[in-house]
Amino acid sequence: MGLGAAMALALGDPPADYASIAAVGLFVALMCVCIVVGHLLEENRWMNESITALFIGLGTGAVILFASSGKHSRVLVFSEDLFFIYLLPPIIFNAGFQVKKKQFFRNFITITLFGAVGTLISFTVISLGALGLISRLNIGALELGDYLALGAIFSATDSVCTLQVLSQDETPFLYSLVFGEGVVNDATSVVLFNAIQNFDPGNISSAKLLNFIGSFLYLFGSSTILGVASGLLSAYTIKKLYFGRHSTDREVSIMMLMAYLSYMLAELLDLSGILTVFFCGIVMSHYTWHNVTESSRVTTKHAFATLSFISETFLFLYVGMDALDIEKWKIVGQTYSPVKSIALSSTILALVLVSRAAFVFPLSFVSNLTKKTPNGKISFRQQVIVWWAGLMRGAVSIALAYNKVNLVFGLSGLSFGLELCYCFCFLYPFQNIGYFLLS
Numbered sequence: 552m553g554l555g556a557a558m559a560l561a562l563g564d565p566p567a568d569y570a571s572i573a574a575v576g577l578f579v580a581l582m583c584v585c586i587v588v589g590h591l592l593e594e595n596r597w598m599n600e601s602i603t604a605l606f607i608g609l610g611t612g613a614v615i616l617f618a619s620s621g622k623h624s625r626v627l628v629f630s631e632d633l634f635f636i637y638l639l640p641p642i643i644f645n646a647g648f649q650v651k652k653k654q655f656f657r658n659f660i661t662i663t664l665f666g667a668v669g670t671l672i673s674f675t676v677i678s679l680g681a682l683g684l685i686s687r688l689n690i691g692a693l694e695l696g697d698y699l700a701l702g703a704i705f706s707a708t709d710s711v712c713t714l715q716v717l718s719q720d721e722t723p724f725l726y727s728l729v730f731g732e733g734v735v736n737d738a739t740s741v742v743l744f745n746a747i748q749n750f751d752p753g754n755i756s757s758a759k760l761l762n763f764i765g766s767f768l769y770l771f772g773s774s775t776i777l778g779v780a781s782g783l784l785s786a787y788t789i790k791k792l793y794f795g796r797h798s799t800d801r802e803v804s805i806m807m808l809m810a811y812l813s814y815m816l817a818e819l820l821d822l823s824g825i826l827t828v829f830f831c832g833i834v835m836s837h838y839t840w841h842n843v844t845e846s847s848r849v850t851t852k853h854a855f856a857t858l859s860f861i862s863e864t865f866l867f868l869y870v871g872m873d874a875l876d877i878e879k880w881k882i883v884g885q886t887y888s889p890v891k892s893i894a895l896s897s898t899i900l901a902l903v904l905v906s907r908a909a910f911v912f913p914l915s916f917v918s919n920l921t922k923k924t925p926n927g928k929i930s931f932r933q934q935v936i937v938w939w940a941g942l943m944r945g946a947v948s949i950a951l952a953y954n955k956v957n958l959v960f961g962l963s964g965l966s967f968g969l970e971l972c973y974c975f976c977f978l979y980p981f982q983n984i985g986y987f988l989l990s
Contacts, residue, residue, distance in 0.1 A: 581607060582864050601867045608871020616875055635824070638862040640814045643825050645859035646730060647832025648840075649852075651719060654727040655833070661918040661929075662728060665937075666735025667767070669910035670706050674743055676906035678702030684898050688891055699747045705903055707740035708733045709943040717940055725933060729940045738774065738823045742767045774817055774826035781813035781827070782834025790842040802847040803854060806839060903942060911938040 585607055589600035655662070682698045717726045746763050785806055810831050817827035840848060912934055919928040929937070 577611075578865065578868065581611060581868055582861070585864050585868060600864065604864050604867035605871040608868040609874060610871075612872040612875035615872075616877060634866070635818070636815075638866055639825070640811055640828050641855065641858035642862050642866075643734075644810050644814075644828045644832040645855040647829040648836045648855050649719065650730070650833060650836075651723050651727065652833060652837060654723045655731055657927075658724070658728055658731065660921070661914075662731035663735055664914050664918060665728070665732040665910070667739050667771075669732065669914055670736050670739040670743070672910035673706040673906040674702045676702075676909050677705050677902045680902040680905070681899075684902075685895065688894055688898070696747060700744065701899075703740055703743040703747055705899065705944060706736075706743070706906065707944070708736050708941045722936075725936055725940070728929075729937055732941065734826060734829050735771070737825045738771045739767060741823055742770055770823055771826065773820070774823040775830050777817055777820075777822060778813055778827040778830030778832075779834050781809055781816075782831045782837075782839060785809040785835060786838035786842055789839060799844055799847045799850060802843045803850050806835060806843075806851055807854070810835065903944065907938050907941055911941070 582604075585600065585604045588607065589603045592603060678699050678701065681701045682695070685698070685701075686693070717729055719726045742763065746766070788809075789802055789805060810828060813831045814824040814828040817824040840851065843851070915929045915934045915937070922928045
């Protein structure tokens, strides 16, 4: 079935099974195109595979939108479960599995400083800025909780996108710093958002502040311990049973399944699945990987990287296509004028820029004070790159906005939440271009 048939399905109401097959088939074909085009543009400093997938998604969405006379722009509906259960785990696990452990743990204090304290600073700046600026745009009856939610969502950087911005081989120090910050940032953002759900403006006390700090430490510690325990258990199991005597497939399978199980257990226990599977990947690469046969080592390294690559490509492709979703723009248009939409997006973008600068440069100065050698210090140029590389607000934040904002703050926040989602989308292309300008 070709592209024309798939587009035809988007125009009418075909059987559910047929439509699903067409949608999946179209995405598989587009992913193949992304891989081929990405390979051809591999040496182009202005483009990478994430940008390629994004623009192909935008182009496909535009074609479907035109062919359907403005009724549709995509063939799949965004699903939080699809993202959090199937796409995100292999990406984060592979990042932990492939990370240069010496660099990561050498900068662990700085990473924690940026990821925890920096997120709180960013949250404060965005929330106060939104309260002072967005409230003047008359975009609706927004409560204090809405502005705090806005701060929590936009203070969450996107670890997935960071992998596409920095190269671990070319810039190992910056990679470990920015990506490590993103992982810790996830835990902090989750605690912030959960605290906001139960926020009562009339009942603020020091006890609640201490409870918040305790919740964060519990989440971070428990998620890390679960990830480490899962990794050690896989190493012990493979070493004692020695699967390699019988089948390499069993070794690879047990590593994949136990890594995935650690993520699911963390989610079931209301912990941070991203933190858990990240540290599980680190432990597996250090212990489990050295207890398997040579053939299993080669297989796992490429298998994990392949799963991560496919998930990332699918993610960026979908975000590009979904950015032209006519239904969301109609909902936004019913509430906001084009002028207000542009003003809101510009204000949020400015707050993101300022809030990140508010902690990157001061905390870099503090971190440099603790370093004895010049090699361990963060130069001003590196600080600028760290500031810029962490500006991404991508699919993780979009999923959080879809899944949380409208449920917590009611139908009045529907178009507001959708407007936020598009702010995330449009930060994608400018992100990588900015990094290349700095290189």
